[in-house]
Amino acid sequence: MAEQIVSPDLNFVKEVIAAGADSLKKCYQCSTCTVVCEVTPNNKPFPRKEMLYAQWGMKDQLITNPDIWLCHQCSDCTAFCPRGAKPGEVLGAVRKVTIKEYSGPRFMAELTSNPKYALLLFAIPVAIFLVILGAIGHLDLTAISLNENGVIAFPEFIPDIYVDMIMVPTAGFAALVFLLAITKYWSAMAASAGGVGGGDIVNSITGTLIDIFSHKKFSACGVAKDRKVSHLLVFYSFIGLAITTSLGVFYVYGLKWEMPYPQTNILKLIGNASAVGLLVGMTYMITNRMKNQAKAGLGSYFDWLLIVIIFGTCVTGILAEVIRLAKLPVPAYITYFAHLVFIFVLFAYAPFSKMAHMVYRTTAMVFARHIQRD
Ligand code: SF4
Ligand code: SF4
Structure with missing residues (x-):
C-alpha cells in the first residue's frame, strides 16, 4: 500500500468545530453512517471517511472533495450514529468552511x-x-x-x-x-x-x-x-x-x-x-x-x-x-x-x-x- 503522509491542519479542525461540528471528536469510525446513507455512491462512500478527514484536519481532502456536496443533509446518518457524532451536521459545517474558503473578499x-x-x-x-x-x-x-x-x-x-x-x-x-x-x-x-x-x-x-x-x-x-x-x-x-x-x-x-x-x-x-x-x-x-x-x-x-x-x-x-x-x-x-x-x-x-x-x-x-x- 502506498505510504501517505498526513499533515493535520489544527486550525481547520477548530474552524469546522466552530462552524457547528462540536460533536466531531465523538466519532470512533464504526461506519454506521456510511451504511445507512442512501445517497452516497457505493465506491468510496461517505460520510465516514469525511469524519476522519475532519478529525485529522485533512483540509485539502475535504475542500476539494465533491462528496461533501453530494450529501443532501437528510440526516439519516446523524439519527443512527451510535456516538452522537452528528455526521450530517459535521458535513454541513465542512460545507460552510468550504464556501468561506472559495468566496472572496x-x-x-x-x-x-x-x-x-x-x-x-x-x-x-x-x-x-x-x-x-x-x-x-x-x-x-x-x-x-x-x-x-x-x-x-x-x-x-x-x-x-x-x-x-x-x-x-x-x-x-x-x-x-x-x-x-x-x-x-x-x-x-x-x-x-x-x-x-x-x-x-x-x-x-x-x-x-x-x-x-x-x-x-x-x-x-x-x-x-x-x-x-x-x-x-x-x-x-x-x-x-x-x-x-x-x-x-x-x-x-x-x-x-x-x-x-x-x-x-x-x-x-x-x-x-x-x-x-x-x-x-x-x-x-x-x-x-x-x-x-x-x-x-x-x-x-x-x-x-x-x-x-x-x-x-x-x-x-x-x-x-x-x-x-x-x-x-x-x-x-x-x-x-x-x-x-x-x-x-x-x-x-x-x-x-x-x-x-x-x-x-x-x-x-x-x-x-x-x-x-x-
Ligand atoms: S460518525 Fe458515528 S456512525 Fe459515523 S463512523 Fe463516526 S461514530 Fe460511526
Ligand atoms: S446527511 Fe448526508 S451523509 Fe448523512 S445520510 Fe444524509 S446524505 Fe448521507
Whole structure:
C-alpha cells in the first residue's frame, strides 16, 4: 500500500468545530453512517471517511472533495450514529468552511458566518436606503403623495431607478463572486481528482439539472423525508419569483408600464402564487426542523440565517402588498422598506451564506457525474 503522509491542519479542525461540528471528536469510525446513507455512491462512500478527514484536519481532502456536496443533509446518518457524532451536521459545517474558503473578499465571508455581525448585515442596507430616502426628501412618510389614480404606488415612495441603482450592482457583485469561486472550486476538484477525463460535459449538466428539478436525491432520505416537499416548494417558488422579476424589468424598462399592475396581470398571478408557495414551503421547512431536531439536530446559525432571510423576504413582500391594497400608506411604505432590506441581504450575501449551496452543490454534482463518480 502506498505510504501517505498526513499533515493535520489544527486550525481547520477548530474552524469546522466552530462552524457547528462540536460533536466531531465523538466519532470512533464504526461506519454506521456510511451504511445507512442512501445517497452516497457505493465506491468510496461517505460520510465516514469525511469524519476522519475532519478529525485529522485533512483540509485539502475535504475542500476539494465533491462528496461533501453530494450529501443532501437528510440526516439519516446523524439519527443512527451510535456516538452522537452528528455526521450530517459535521458535513454541513465542512460545507460552510468550504464556501468561506472559495468566496472572496474574506471579510464578507466572516461578516456572513459570524453571529456577532448579524445586525450589521441588516444595518448596511437600512443605512443605504435611508440615505436615498433622505436625499429625495421622502423621510417624512406622511408627506408622500399617492399616484394620479389615488392608490398607493411604491415608486412614489422610492422610485424604481433608485432601487435598481442599488440592486443591479449588488446582484452583479454576487454573480461575479460566484463565478470566480466556482472556477477556483472546479480547478481544485480537478487537480485533486487528477483531471476530469474526457466525458461529455453537456450530458453531465443535463443529468444534474434533471436530478435537481426532480429533487431525485431527496427521495432517498428517511428521517427527514418531508424535506423533499418543502424544498421543492421553495425551489419552484424561487423560479416563479425570478420570472416575476424579469417580467417586472420588461414592463418598466421595455413597455414603460407604471406600477402597480392589476391583480389579474400575469406578473401578479405568477408573483402572488410564488410568494404563497414560498411561505408554505418555508413554514413546512421550519416545522420539519423543529419536529426532527432530536434525531437530526436543529441546524446551525448558518442554516437559520438563510431561513430568516428567505422567510423575512417572503413575509414582508406579502404584507407590503396586502397593506398597500388596504390603502394604509405609512405602514405600507415601512413594510416595503423592510422588504427592500431583506432583498438586499438575500442578494449581497448570497455567495457567502447558505444560499451558496445551490451553486456549489450544482457544480459538485456536475463534476461528480463528469468523472463518473455519481
Ligand atoms: S460518525 Fe458515528 S456512525 Fe459515523 S463512523 Fe463516526 S461514530 Fe460511526
Ligand atoms: S446527511 Fe444524509 S446524505 Fe448526508 S451523509 Fe448523512 S445520510 Fe448521507
